[in-house]
Structure formats: structure tokens, C-alpha cells
Amino acid sequence: MNTVKKVKSALVSVFHKDGLDEIIKTLHEQGVTIYSTGGTQAFIEGLDVPCERVEDLTSYPSILGGRVKTLHPKVFGGILARRDNEDDLKQLAEYDIPEIDLIIVDLYPFEATVASGAPLQDIIEKIDIGGISLIRGAAKNYKDVIIVPSKDQYADLLTILKEKNGESDLEDRFKFAAAAFGVSSHYDSAISNFFNKDKEDMERISLNDGEVLRYGENPHQKATVYKFSNTKNGASLANANVLQGKALSYNNMLDADAAWKAASDAYHSVTHIENKVAVSVVKHLNPCGLAVADDTLKALEMAWAGDPISAFGGIICFTSKVTGEIAEWFAKRFVEIIIAPEYTEEALAVFGKKKNLRVLETPIKDAITGEKLIRSVSGGILVQDEDEGVDSEFKTVTTRQFADNKMNLAKFGITACKHLKSNAIAIVTENADGAFWLTGAGMGQPNRLDSLRHLTIPRFNLKEGLDIKESVVISDAFFPFRDSIEAANEYGVKYIVEPGGSIRDDEVIEACNEFDMAMIFTGKRHFKH
DSSP: OOOOEEOOEEEEEESOOTTHHHHHHHHHHTTOEEEEOHHHHHHHHHTTOOOEEHHHHHTOOOBGGGTBSSOSHHHHHHHHOOTTOHHHHHHHHHTTOOOOOEEEEEOOOHHHHHHTTOOHHHHHHTSOSHHHHHHHHHHHTTTTOEEEOSGGGHHHHHHHHHHSTTEEOHHHHHHHHHHHHHHHHHHHHHHHHHHTTTOGGGOOOOOOSOEEOSOSSSTTSOOEEOOOSOOGGGOOSTTOEEEESSOOOHHHHHHHHHHHHHHHHHHHHOOSSTTOEEEEEEETTEEEEEEEESSHHHHHHHHHHTSHHHHTTEEEEESSOBOHHHHHHTTTOOEEEEEESOBOHHHHHHHTTSTTOEEEEOOOOOSOOOOEEEEEETTEEEEEEOOOSOOOOOEEOSSSOOOGGGHHHHHHHHHHHHTSOSSOEEEEEEOTTSOEEEEEEEOSOSSHHHIIIIIIHHHHHTSTTOOGGGSEEEESSOOSSTHHHHHHHHTTOOEEEEOOOOTTHHHHHHHHHHTTOEEEEOSOOOOOO
16 A cells, blocks of 8 residues: 655644744645645745635634634544545545645643743633644544644654655654654643642653763663753753763763752852852762852852862852853863853853863752652652752750851851752851851761761861861751760861751750750751752
8 A cells, every 4th residue: 555645735823933934835836735824824925825714714714812713624624534434535525625634733832931920811821722633633643644743843844845745654654643642742741730730649741852861870871861841041950051062971960950959059048148159069969069159269269179079070060150260270170061151252262172071051040940859769750849948947946046147157058968968967167258168068878977977077177277166067957866966066066057856856955055056956857868
């Protein structure tokens, strides 16, 4: 059986017209009858290409403010009719329904409208009805009809029109149908998630635009990144512009995301510094350096000094524009990735000398995005809210009061600590000109005493000229025993922040009082597994 079919008629109904003009002109040159309506019809006629009005075909005008245009048997009959079914063809002839061989659709931008913060009624009007019906009908009848479900497939259609003179085989049409059902499924998932956003058990996950990564956690593992399109202002690591460098791996993406989130959150946690800049240095998902200052170079130097040994081969994220001066600072330092919202031409020229260095550009993360975190387990997936925002409810629980001038430092410290893998202990310090930085970090240990004694304090002690009595120690979760307080006292710690909530809180508080320490309870844990 000959499965090759030539396009003789087409129905075109699209939202985005970009890239459509060449298709329309080619269809016209090949003698294809074109049906359309509304804005698409006006666009086609503006190209001096004749166009049959859908209204004339159906004998009904576009009604209900454009909500009903193509929903009619004379349209869907011509799409769904099976060309090898005699009864179907008889009914087409009986009711004067023309066969339609090609459907070109581009749906109303529902996700983009939601992401823009548009009012509810505008969002509702961007739920496409006719377009999604055309997609599903044509895809169902792919044996006879080509369905182009979005502007992303315009180029593929143009190839068939020009290289095959408008003739497609069954394999061509199947590929278009497969893409069409993907578009339809994703669109419905986005609408479902909008209507069920407060229902934790109704999450729909739709993955599009997969991009194969260099490799997974290890070179023998394959990996792909899928990008969501509904982020605010395009701010996301997955959608960052890669300006230069070799391909990203799975680990690169995870580390870059961790650096971007840590720097962004640190930026939002500090409110008293004018013209603030945050810089993070991340290695293996943990910030080994984090700083907020009133100058980019200053913040960079402090973040790097947080743990210069671990910073080697790390990922650096800035919340400010990167200049040529900053780029030159990396001349003799090896890093894998640099992320910033903007770069000067001078900076890009300097970075261009390091061909393997990845340079990513994306806006900083909003303080609250409401984005879900998705993680797989054997046989399923886990979905949770992201740990966003800045803690604001502080309660001093010790006899010694927590100094007012340490409160801003404490907020910064909580942000730094929550980005460390639990069990996490962080020390943060304010320098002489009011900048904040992460001066000690312990993470990923089975108990927090080891994090404190064997990681956090030794890293703090590598730095000269710092007084631990003026620094603040933060724990991501409660201290289950007084042993960590006793260890902190050995090193001279005077300020501690923890969430509280242990059955032994009274013992921990008693230990702080015994050693004349000030301790705050925040009431909020920040585990990061």
C-alpha cells in the first residue's frame, strides 16, 4: 500500500506567527488550498496569499469572542475522515466536507501567561480549546494527516515541503503525531497544575525539551536535563544561557544550581547593605565559600577565602555584573563554571582565553518561587516544596541575650547553613567594614558533633585574625545532646543559632547558660539531604 501522501489542503490556526511566512508562501507555490480564520487569516492575506475562510466553510461566523471558530463537523470531518474507509468518504461527499491534509497549530501561551502574573481571567482565556482539539484530531488520524502542533515543528514541516515537494510518508506523519501528543499532554498538565496548585496529591510532571548532557554522575552514565518554561523572568539554572565552554555534565548542572541558589538566597537574606553583592563558591553541592559585601571583588575574595583549598575546580556564582577586572582575577585560578546575571564585553574576552571554562548567564533567583523539588527513589519519585525564604522568628532562650548587632549576621548564617548537606554546622563572621562571610563549614556527617569539631572549627581556625567570640555558629537542626555545646565552649564560641525542638532542649540551654553563651531558637529546621 502506498503510504506517501501529498499535501493538497491545509488548515492554519496559530498564535505565534514567527517563521510561518515561508511555510505559507511555499504552500501557495505548491497549489495547496489554505483554510484559516481570525488573526492567522489576516497574516496569510497580508502575504498576498489567498486564503479560504473557515467561516465560509462552516457557514458559521467566529462566535463568543473568538472562543468558537473551528469547532464544527465540516472542519473535523475533513480531518478525521479515514481515506481508506468508503463510508467515511461517502459522508464527506454527502455533506460537502473537504479533506484536510495538513494542520498547523500553535497554542495560546498558557504557561507564559501564568508566569507573567496575569490576572485570572486572562489566564483562563489562554486555555486553548479549538487548537488542542485540532491537534488531537489530526494526530489521531496521522495515517492521512500531517499535524504540526507548535512553532517548534515549523522547520521540520518546511523540510518536507521543500525537499519532498510536500509529500510525506507514514513515518513522517507518525513523528509529527508523536510530537503532537507530547504538546497536548504537556499543555493539559500545565493547566491541571494551575487548577490544582493547592492539592499536594495532584501534581502533574511533564518533561519537554530534553537536552543530553555530557554524562551523568560518572562518565559511564547517560544523563539528560529537561527544562521547565514557566519560571519567572527566565530566572533558572536549567534555562541559563551558556555563553562558552565545553558541554555540561549532570554534576555540573547540580553544582551550578546549588551555587546559583546559595548566592541568590544570601543576597536576599541581607537587607542592610546598600549596593550589596553576593558570591558563592560551591564544590560537590556544598558552599565552601559564601559572602555578601558592598563590592563585587571584595565579596569574591571573601567567598574564595572561606575554603581556598576546596575552591579549586569549584563553581562560582555572582549576583552582580562580572567585569574585566573580576575576570582577570581568575587568570591563575582553576574553576569549572562561572555564573552571573550579566557580563561586560571585557570579561567575556578574558574568559574566552579559557576554552573549557563554562560561562553561564541567568538572573538571580527570586526569594520565593514556589518551585517544586523532584527526586527519584526506587520505584517512584518524591516531590516537595523548596526550602525558601528567610527565617524571621528568633527567640533568645538563654540568660545571656543575643546581641542586637548579631541578628543580621545570624540571618545570613542560617541561609548559608541551609545550603550545606546535613548534619550541617556553619560559622559566619562580619568583617571590619560590615561584610558577611562563611568562615567555617561542616556538612554531610552522621552526627553534628563531628561536623563541629572536625570540620567547621578547623576550617575557621585556618583563618588569621578572626575572633570566634564575635562570630555566630549555626546548626541546621537541633542539638540532641549538650556535647556539641561543650565542644563549642572549648573553642570560645559565644553565639549559637539552632531551631530547637529536642526533648533535651533544657539540657542544651542549661549548658549554654553554664558557659555564658547566647542562643537563639528559630523554630524552623533546615535539613538538606
